[in-house]
Amino acid sequence: MKISARRVDKATILDVSGNIDMSNSPEVRKALLRELREKGVSRVVLNLTGVEYIDSSGVASLVEGLKASRESGSRFVLFGLNDSAREVLKISRLLKLFEVYDDETQAIAS
Amino acid sequence: MNPIAAKQPRDMKKSSKLSRSFLLKLELRSHPTLLCVIRGALGPLMEMLGFSPEHSREIIRAVDEAVSNIMRHSYQGRPDQPIEVYCSRLQRRTNGETEQGVEILLFDCGPAVDTTKLEARPLDEVRPGGLGLHIIRGSMDTVQYKRAGRLNRLRLVKFARSSKGGCGSAEEKPS
Numbered sequence: 001m002k003i004s005a006r007r008v009d010k011a012t013i014l015d016v017s018g019n020i021d022m023s024n025s026p027e028v029r030k031a032l033l034r035e036l037r038e039k040g041v042s043r044v045v046l047n048l049t050g051v052e053y054i055d056s057s058g059v060a061s062l063v064e065g066l067k068a069s070r071e072s073g074s075r076f077v078l079f080g081l082n083d084s085a086r087e088v089l090k091i092s093r094l095l096k097l098f099e100v101y102d103d104e105t106q107a108i109a110s
Numbered sequence: 111m112n113p114i115a116a117k118q119p120r121d122m123k124k125s126s127k128l129s130r131s132f133l134l135k136l137e138l139r140s141h142p143t144l145l146c147v148i149r150g151a152l153g154p155l156m157e158m159l160g161f162s163p164e165h166s167r168e169i170i171r172a173v174d175e176a177v178s179n180i181m182r183h184s185y186q187g188r189p190d191q192p193i194e195v196y197c198s199r200l201q202r203r204t205n206g207e208t209e210q211g212v213e214i215l216l217f218d219c220g221p222a223v224d225t226t227k228l229e230a231r232p233l234d235e236v237r238p239g240g241l242g243l244h245i246i247r248g249s250m251d252t253v254q255y256k257r258a259g260r261l262n263r264l265r266l267v268k269f270a271r272s273s274k275g276g277c278g279s280a281e282e283k284p285s
Contacts, residue, residue: 019146021145021178023143023146053149053174055145055171057178083164087168087171091248092245
């Protein structure tokens, strides 16, 4: 799993690729909380286009990001979810809680 | 002999009568980096058994979460403990139709699971963690935990709801 950050306007986009599971989900959590809590970025956009699989520990990291964004008054947006990622959020009844967009343009413009 | 095979109680060895449909055994250590290996092995197997891509993802997700739970809870994060995964093909007849299915047995040598803690948490509360069991139950037709001698055994079953599929013609019913 690889994760990198870039700035677009006032947003930070985190590009993630590979699989997010128990072996590496703490890295996702750490990256999210660094942007949302430490840097105080007003909008964090998580690009999941390159993510093939995400497990419950990865979902837990996303929930932590969501909670951190609510606490800090910032926005946390997802895009590029494949069927597997949508299914795991849906079965966890979390899909409607997240702002989910199809692509980066929509996520930035939202 | 591997540690789990050595500890297998008699009734579990007897269950190898199901070997008519036995397909795959995976032996691994409890290192989280091996989760991707399990997922990688199960994908083609589910395709071979005739599962739809959606059902395949559900099965893989359930097994991945179950193995993660073993690593996290049964072995408390120790990365060198044994886990075994057995996959068998199942067939059953319902209303004159043949359903193809898969049975996956997971064994570990951790302490007995407190079955009172096997309730999935309510999903109303938005908080991280505690989703694994809910995902497993939501993905499979059957989820059964059993303490078998000194082993924990988790049995997962899913049927494809289709007469298409598979390999061989052995006909068995889930135990």
